[in-house]
Amino acid sequence: MNPNNTEVHLGFEDEHLVIAWKPHGVLTSGNSGRTFVQAVNRCLDKASESGVLPCHRLDFGTSGWVVFGKNKSAAREMGLLFEQRSINKRYVALVHGQVPPSLNMVWPLDGKFAKTRVAMLAQGRMAGTGPVSFVHAEPITGRTHQIRRHLFDSGHGIVGDDRYGIPGERYQGKGLFLCAYGMNFDHPLTSDLKVNLVAEPSKKFRKLPFVHQSDFIQRLSLSSHR
Known part of the structure; x- marks a missing residue:
C-alpha cells in the first residue's frame, strides 16, 4: 500500500x-x-x-x-x-485453532513481565487454514510484538503472521489479521476530557461470515468512529 x-x-x-x-x-x-x-x-x-x-x-x-x-x-x-500503562488498548485478531472462552497469558518476553488477556468472540474456518478463532486481545503490558508472541507461544498464532506464524501458511504475505480497534484514556493536557475511540476492524475481517455475524461486530458497528 x-x-x-x-x-x-x-x-x-x-x-x-x-x-x-x-x-x-x-x-x-x-x-x-x-x-x-x-x-x-x-x-x-x-x-x-x-x-x-x-x-x-x-x-x-x-x-x-x-x-x-x-x-x-x-x-x-x-x-x-x-x-x-494508563491507556486501555483493545485489539481483535484472527488466530489458528479453537481458542477457549478466555486465556490469561502471563509469561515473560525478553526477560520482562508481560501479560495479555484474550477472549474468544467467534469460531469458524478459512480455506487452507482449518479451524480459526476471532478473538479480543488486551495487552496489559506493552512489550514488543506482545500479542503476536503470546498467541504464538500459546499455540494460536495469528493468521497471516509471517514472523510468528506457521511456516508456509497460506495467508502469509497477505496481511496480518490483527487490528487495534479501540483505545481510551484521560487526556493528559485537558482536564476532565476522556478520549474513547472504537472502530470496526478492517474489511478483510468483515468479509468472513462468522466474524461479520458475530455479536461483537454488530455492537461495534453502532459505535464506530470511522
Missing part, C-alpha cells in the same frame, strides 16, 4: 493531539517518506513546522488507531501515559 495515496480517517483532533486510523501495510514512521506520519501531515497540511510526532507505533501489518502529538510537549505527555 502506498502511503502517498492513503486516505486518512481522523477519530480525534484538538490543539494537542491527533488520533488517526492506520491501515495495514504502512509503516507508522521511519526514515522513508512513505510512512503514515507523512500521510497524516499531508492530511493536516502540517500541524506544526516539524509535523506530528507519533506517541507509539503499530506494526507494519497491523491496522488501527495511532496517537500523534502536535508538538513535543504533547507527544511527551502521551508517551508517559503509554509508559505508565
Whole structure:
C-alpha cells in the first residue's frame, strides 16, 4: 500500500493531539517518506513546522488507531501515559485453532513481565487454514510484538503472521489479521476530557461470515468512529 495515496480517517483532533486510523501495510514512521506520519501531515497540511510526532507505533501489518502529538510537549505527555500503562488498548485478531472462552497469558518476553488477556468472540474456518478463532486481545503490558508472541507461544498464532506464524501458511504475505480497534484514556493536557475511540476492524475481517455475524461486530458497528 502506498502511503502517498492513503486516505486518512481522523477519530480525534484538538490543539494537542491527533488520533488517526492506520491501515495495514504502512509503516507508522521511519526514515522513508512513505510512512503514515507523512500521510497524516499531508492530511493536516502540517500541524506544526516539524509535523506530528507519533506517541507509539503499530506494526507494519497491523491496522488501527495511532496517537500523534502536535508538538513535543504533547507527544511527551502521551508517551508517559503509554509508559505508565494508563491507556486501555483493545485489539481483535484472527488466530489458528479453537481458542477457549478466555486465556490469561502471563509469561515473560525478553526477560520482562508481560501479560495479555484474550477472549474468544467467534469460531469458524478459512480455506487452507482449518479451524480459526476471532478473538479480543488486551495487552496489559506493552512489550514488543506482545500479542503476536503470546498467541504464538500459546499455540494460536495469528493468521497471516509471517514472523510468528506457521511456516508456509497460506495467508502469509497477505496481511496480518490483527487490528487495534479501540483505545481510551484521560487526556493528559485537558482536564476532565476522556478520549474513547472504537472502530470496526478492517474489511478483510468483515468479509468472513462468522466474524461479520458475530455479536461483537454488530455492537461495534453502532459505535464506530470511522
